[in-house]
Amino acid sequence: MSEIADQMNSEDILKLTDLKMHFPVQRGFFRGAVDYVKAVDDVSLVMHQGETLGLVGESGCGKTTLGRCIVRIYTPTAGQILYRTAQGQVVDLVELDRAGMQPYRRELRMTFQDPYSSLCPRMTVKDIVGEPLRINHVCQGAELEDRVADLLQHVGLRPEHMRRYPHAFSGGQRQRIGIARALALDPRLVVADEAVSALDVSVRAQILRLMQSLQRDYSLTYLFISHDLSVVEYIADRVAVMYVGKLVEVATTSQLYQSPRHPYTEALLSAVPRPDPRLRSQRIMLEGDIPDPVNPPTGCYFHPRCRYAQDRCARETPPLRDIGAEHIVACHFAEELELMGAVEIARGG
Amino acid sequence: MKDDLLLEVKDLRTHFPLHEGVVRAVDGVDLAIRRGTTLGLVGESGCGKSVTARSILQIVDKPGRIMSGSILLHRWGQNNEGVSSLSETVDLAKLDPHGAEMRAIRGNEIAMIFQEPMTSLSMMQTIGFQIVEGILLHQNVSKREARQMAIDMLERVGIPNASERVDAYPFQLSGGMQQRAMIAMALVCRPNLLIADEPTTALDVTIQAQIMELMSHLQNEMGMAILLITHDLGIVAEVCDEVAVMYLGEVVEFGDVDSIFHNPLHPYTRALLRSIPKLGESKKMELVPIEGMVPDAYSRPEGCPFHPRCDVVTETCPHQHPEMIRMPTGQLVRCVHYNSVGEPLA
Numbered sequence: 001m002s003e004i005a006d007q008m009n010s011e012d013i014l015k016l017t018d019l020k021m022h023f024p025v026q027r028g029f030f031r032g033a034v035d036y037v038k039a040v041d042d043v044s045l046v047m048h049q050g051e052t053l054g055l056v057g058e059s060g061c062g063k064t065t066l067g068r069c070i071v072r073i074y075t076p077t078a079g080q081i082l083y084r085t086a087q088g089q090v091v092d093l094v095e096l097d098r099a100g101m102q103p104y105r106r107e108l109r110m111t112f113q114d115p116y117s118s119l120c121p122r123m124t125v126k127d128i129v130g131e132p133l134r135i136n137h138v139c140q141g142a143e144l145e146d147r148v149a150d151l152l153q154h155v156g157l158r159p160e161h162m163r164r165y166p167h168a169f170s171g172g173q174r175q176r177i178g179i180a181r182a183l184a185l186d187p188r189l190v191v192a193d194e195a196v197s198a199l200d201v202s203v204r205a206q207i208l209r210l211m212q213s214l215q216r217d218y219s220l221t222y223l224f225i226s227h228d229l230s231v232v233e234y235i236a237d238r239v240a241v242m243y244v245g246k247l248v249e250v251a252t253t254s255q256l257y258q259s260p261r262h263p264y265t266e267a268l269l270s271a272v273p274r275p276d277p278r279l280r281s282q283r284i285m286l287e288g289d290i291p292d293p294v295n296p297p298t299g300c301y302f303h304p305r306c307r308y309a310q311d312r313c314a315r316e317t318p319p320l321r322d323i324g325a326e327h328i329v330a331c332h333f334a335e336e337l338e339l340m341g342a343v344e345i346a347r348g349g
Numbered sequence: 350m351k352d353d354l355l356l357e358v359k360d361l362r363t364h365f366p367l368h369e370g371v372v373r374a375v376d377g378v379d380l381a382i383r384r385g386t387t388l389g390l391v392g393e394s395g396c397g398k399s400v401t402a403r404s405i406l407q408i409v410d411k412p413g414r415i416m417s418g419s420i421l422l423h424r425w426g427q428n429n430e431g432v433s434s435l436s437e438t439v440d441l442a443k444l445d446p447h448g449a450e451m452r453a454i455r456g457n458e459i460a461m462i463f464q465e466p467m468t469s470l471s472m473m474q475t476i477g478f479q480i481v482e483g484i485l486l487h488q489n490v491s492k493r494e495a496r497q498m499a500i501d502m503l504e505r506v507g508i509p510n511a512s513e514r515v516d517a518y519p520f521q522l523s524g525g526m527q528q529r530a531m532i533a534m535a536l537v538c539r540p541n542l543l544i545a546d547e548p549t550t551a552l553d554v555t556i557q558a559q560i561m562e563l564m565s566h567l568q569n570e571m572g573m574a575i576l577l578i579t580h581d582l583g584i585v586a587e588v589c590d591e592v593a594v595m596y597l598g599e600v601v602e603f604g605d606v607d608s609i610f611h612n613p614l615h616p617y618t619r620a621l622l623r624s625i626p627k628l629g630e631s632k633k634m635e636l637v638p639i640e641g642m643v644p645d646a647y648s649r650p651e652g653c654p655f656h657p658r659c660d661v662v663t664e665t666c667p668h669q670h671p672e673m674i675r676m677p678t679g680q681l682v683r684c685v686h687y688n689s690v691g692e693p694l695a
Contacts, residue, residue, distance in 0.1 A: 058553040170642055171394075200393040200580060205624040205638035227553060230583075234626040234636065257629060271558040272628050273583030277606040280587055285562060286555040289523045342629035 005090040008082050013189060013221050014047040014070065019079035019094075021062075021069050025294060037293050039065040040076070041245035044320065047189070049084075052215065052222040054236030054253070056229055056268070058290050062245040063225045064113075067191040070223065071108045072101050083108070086188060106136060109187040113194035115174035119166040125152070125177055126162040132184045151180040154217070156210060172203035176210070183218065191223045196231060208235055229272050233257055233342070238326075241265050244293055244301045247320055250328040258341040261329040263306045266339040284345075300331070308337055354423055355574050356382045356405070356542055361418035361442070363397075363404045372646040374400040374413065376598035379673065380576075382542065384425065387568065387575040389589035389606070391582060391621075395643050397598040398578045402544045405576075406455055407446040415442050422458070422542075457487040460535035464547040466527035470519040476503075476530040477515035480537055487538050502533040507563060525556035532563065539571060546578045561588055582625055586610055594618045597643070597654040600673075604680035614682040616659045653685065661686065 008015050021040035039062040047053050055063045069076045072093055081093040086107060093104065112118035119128055129148045133139055139147055149159035155176040166174055175195065182190055195211065196204040212235065215222060226232050232239055233253055240250040241264065249262040260266045270284040286305050291297055297304050303313035312332055320330040331337070363375040375397045382388045390398045403409045405420055419440045426436035444451040463469035471479055480499040484490060490498070496515070503511035506529040519527055528548065535543055545564065549557035565588055568575055577589060585592055585606065592609040594602040594617065602615040613619045623637040641658045644650060650657050656666035665685055674687045 058555060172642060200643070201582070201621060202393060202624050202639035203642060205636040208636060209638055229554070230626040230628045233628060268554060269628065271554040273558075273561075273581065273587045275582040275586045275610065275622065275625055275627060277586045277589075277610050283558055283562070285559060287559075289525055289556070290553075 004082060004092060008084060008090050009046070010084075011048055012046045013049045013084050014045075015080075015082040016043055016045045016070075017080040017082070019043045019066070019069060019081060020077045021065050021074055022077045035294050038245045038296070039293060040069060043079075043242075043245075043247050045240060045247065045250065047221060047223065048238075050215075050219055050221055051237040052224055052235055054232035054239040055223060055225045055242060056227060056232050056239060057242035058227065058268075060244075060290055060293065061242045062293070063227075063242050064193055066242070067110065067193050067223055067225050070189075071110045071191055072096070072105075073110070106132075106185040107188045108191070109182040109185065109189070110191040110193060111175075111178045111182045111195055114198055115171050115178060116198075118178055119174055121166055124163050124165055125157075125169075128166070128177060129162070129180045129184055132181065136185060138185065147184070148180075151184055152177075154183070154214070155180045156206075170203075171199050172207060175199060175207055179207075179210070179214070183214065186218065187220065189221045189223070191225065193225045194227070195224070197226065197228065204231070211235065229268060241268070244291055244296050246301060246330065247328075248302065248330045250320075250326075252326060255325065255327055258343065260339050260341060261323065261327065261334040261337070262302075262331045263308050263337065263339065264302050266345075267305075269342050270340070270345045272342075284340075308333060353384045354381055355384045355425075356380070356423070356576075357419075357421040358401070358405065359419045359421070361401065361404060361420065362416040363400050363409055363413055364416050365413045367412070370647045373598050373649065374646070375404060378418075378595070378598070378600055380593055380600065380603075382574050382576060383590075384541070384574055385568070385572045386590040387565075387577055387588055389585040389592040390576060390578045390595060391580060391585055391592060392595035393580060393643055395597075395646065396595045398595055399546055401595070402461070402546055402576060402578055405441060405544065406459060406461055407441065407444065407451055408455070408461075418442060422454070424458075453487070456483050456535075456540075457538045458540055459542045459544065460538065460540040461544040461546065462528070462531045462535045462548050465551050466524060466531050467519070467551075470527060470531065472519055475516050475518055476522070476534075477517075480515075480530075480534045483534060484537055498537060499533070502537045503530065505567070506530070506533045506536075507559075508533070524552055525559060528552060528556075528560055529563065532560075532567070536567060536571065536573075540573055542574045542576065543568075544576045544578070547580070548577075549584065550579070550581070557584075564588070582610075582621065594621070597649060599654065599683065600681075601655065601683045602681065604678070608678060608680050612678070612680075614676065614680055614687065615655075615684050616661050616686075617655050620658075620660065653683075 019040055022036040022038050025035045025037055027035055057063050068074045076094050082090055083093050084090050126148050129151055130144050133144055133147055148162055152159045157176050196207050224236055236253050238252050239256045241248050243264050249265050267284050267286045288305050299314040299316055300318050303309040318330045318332045320328055322328050323334055358378055358380040361375055361378045365372040365374055378401050392398050404415055420442045422439045422441055423435055424437045425433045427433050477499050481495045484495040484498055500511050500515050508514050508529050549560050589606045592606050593600045596617050602618045620639045624639055639658050652667045652669055653671050656662050671683045671685045673681050673683045675681055
């Protein structure tokens with residue numbers, strides 16, 4: 001126990017080391033030849049206690065898979081997920097089986113992307129939010145009802161509505177129900193998978209504000225998965241950028257948005273439409289689509305779409321390396337390239 | 350400005366009589382689109398943007414029906430000196446949705462692209478078949494010529510290997526490529542107006558940027574007007590010339606894109622702009638959510654429909670339905686805070 005505890009800083013709540021999640025695909029006429037979708041490939045990442053870490057990338061880059069590995073919906077293929085429990089012990093979640101995982105499930109919770117399909121239509125709100133409490137024998141009967149009422153109040157819903165079914169609620173309210181369910185067991189780390197993507201702009205702001213106030217009240221750590229870079233900038237303290245199963249850049253939010261060091265981050269920032277007609281920017285267009293994760297390109301996965309690519313990029317895979325001030329990047333030319341941040345792109349370079 | 354109008358929507362009302370009551374999805378919408386320009390139609394889900402667009406093409410789902418109003422399509426011709434002049438005007442709202450005249454316009458003069466390319470393309474036919482079908486319906490060409498036109502169009506929307514991809518089924522293409530195929534299908538008959546209903550909502554930001562770039566490029570080349578329906582104010586700011594903001598079935602503000610973003614007049618427009626994080630400034634700014642939520646379709650508030658959520662609500666708002674007021678700047682706004690000569694009241 002003690003040796004893995006030494007691998008973790010005391011202010012970190014989670015540390016991923018070379019985490020891999022590979023899904024087998026059967027191909028060929030006899031369904032024999034097995035290939036692998038490397039949805040998460042050698043991801044190493046730390047999360048500090050009480051922070052919000054944003055995880056961004058295009059669809060299919062493995063952000064959701066990574067989130068699901070952390071809460072152990074999936075059993076990772078290889079690697080380590082070190083987690084510091086409330087009592088200060090360090091455990092490797094990858095090693096744990098179903099029973100061993102049980103005590104930590106209460107501390108690691110997830111909210112899901114689609115507020116329509118992630119709530120069972122045949123259960124009332126009371127059953128949905130109360131289910132984790134009942135399963136973990138926290139409380140039952142009148143006490144459970146009080147707890148649910150309390151939780152609903154916290155997320156801005158009326159406790160009188162707890163006997164209603166999900167269909168009676170709007171998208172924003174359903175997202176609140178999902179958040180209440182995640183908070184029921186006093187978690188320490190919440191993986192919020194595209195928490196606001198399905199919502200309208202005005203409601204989106206309400207949910208973001210709610211998540212911020214809950215973070216203060218419950219001292220939560222968030223892994224905030226999103227493809228919307230402006231939302232992530234608003235809520236996250238640090239941001240990790242993923243591309244085809246690998247991390248390409250991790251930095252504090254202001255660092256990443258002001259001076260990105262990976263060409264992919266620059267291109268992502270540049271692709272975000274600005275809500276100001278006076279800033280119609282000269283965009284950096286990314287050509288082509290995201291590569292197939294079964295047959296990723298050689299070398300740096302991003303090189304076929306990268307406008308700074310050189311011969312070396314097609315041959316050598318750049319390692320993720322620290323370039324100082326907690327800024328981690330996987331690019332051969334991170335120091336040499338002069339990339340534009342969010343503000344410079346808006347000014348047109 | 351009056352001389353280059355392409356489409357005018359006047360006091361359009363499209364209602365859905367249901368068991369629970371009448372849903373007034375579109376309730377008095379006025380719009381004007383000029384030739385070759387892009388009009389953005391923005392609003393939250395359920396505000397009637399899509400129903401407005403579908404009313405223009407007369408493809409409103411049952412039991413929805415256009416109750417009143419007019420949709421004037423102006424046709425422009427060129428005289429001998431090449432000067433274009435108005436040749437005729439048709440009221441689309443008066444046409445039979447299934448009649449020959451409407452069918453001749455649909456997909457030909459006015460084309461539409463839909464939100465989800467995966468569900469709006471037929472999965473049983475190749476994309477080439479689906480494009481050729483539209484050409485043969487509207488143009489007097491042989492099958493071989495039509496196929497060549499389809500290939501040319503696929504090339505123009507940036508599909509690599511178009512002469513092979515023309516025989517691909519939609520599932521063989523990525524989301525971005527499917528949306529390109531949809532655009533090819535919509536533009537192959539050279540429409541004067543393209544209605545794009547959330548064309549990039551299902552796509553990633555990088556692919557979204559590619560598609561928006563492609564659409565404005567093709568617009569410059571072919572000179573069509575675009576009615577862009579979206580909830581993303583960022584996209585509106587990037588590509589639109591004029592913007593109409595909708596709330597609960599009516600247009601609450603209409604103006605050129607710069608005024609809408611830099612001098613918004615209606616409290617709803619202002620609130621929308623305050624509620625979105627801006628890239629590069631998000632850490633400094635505070636997000637101000639709009640209180641409450643869009644009321645449900647059966648219980649529309651009396652008076653100004655926005656009054657229960659408005660932060661500058663007055664005593665008259667719950668009773669008086671505000672008229673559309675033209676401001677000296679040309680902006681149109683529907684709010685009691687502006688008087689009939691277009692000045693803000695204190």
